[in-house]
C-alpha cells in the first residue's frame with residue numbers, strides 16, 4: 001500500500017470516530033472497540049494516528065455502526081411548509097467527508113476536470129467532492145461580482161417563484177472541452193440544475209455527471225435519462 005493510501009485510511013477512520021462521537025458516548029465506543037477512552041479521544045482530537053493494523057481492525061469493527069444515508073435523513077428536520085435546512089448536513093465535515101469519499105469513488109472514472117455548482121448552498125458539498133477528486137470547483141452566482149469582465153449568464157424561472165432569476169459564471173471558470181461534474185445540495189424541479197447545464201453548453205464544456213445530496217421525486221432519474229449521464233442522489237424524498 002502507498003503511504004498516501006495508508007494515511008487516507010487512517011484519516012477515514014478518524015472521521016468515522018468523529019461522526020460516531022455525535023451519536024455514541026466515549027464509554028459506548030470504548031465498549032464497542034475494546035480500546036480505552038483515552039486512546040479513542042487522542043484519535044478523535046488528531047493527537048495520534050492509529051497504526052495501519054489497528055486502522056484496519058477498527059474500520060471493520062465500526063463500519064456496521066455507520067449509515068451515511070441514515071445520518072443525512074436523521075438530520076433533515078422539516079418545517080411546517082415541508083422545507084428542510086440542509087445546513088444541518090452540510091455543516092458536518094466528518095459526514096460530508098465520508099459521503100464525498102464514497103461518491104467520488106463512483107465518479108472518478110468519468111475523469112471530470114471541474115466541479116460546477118450554484119451559490120450558495122451547493123458550495124460546501126461541491127468543495128468536498130472536488131477535494132476528493134483532486135479537481136477545481138467553480139460556482140455560478142445570482143449576482144455579477146465585481147472584478148469579473150465577462151460572464152456566461154442564464155435566465156430561468158425557479159418553480160414557485162414566478163420571477164426571473166439569473167445565474168452568472170465568469171467565462172474563465174469553464175473552458176471548451178472541460179468535463180464537468182455538476183453538484184448541488186437539493187434538486188426539486190431542476191430549474192437551477194438545468195441552468196448549470198446551460199452554462200456548460202455556453203462554455204462548450206461537457207457535463208459528464210450530476211451528484212445531489214437530496215433529490216425530490218424522480219428528478220434525478222429524469223436528468224439521467226434526458227442527458228444520458230450518470231446522476232446520483234444521496235437520498236431521495238417523496239414529492
Ligand SMILES: Nc1ncnc2[nH]cnc12
Pocket residue numbers: 082083084085086186187188
Ligand atoms: N431546503 C429545501 N427544502 C425543501 N425543498 C427544497 N427545494 C429546494 N430547497 C429545498
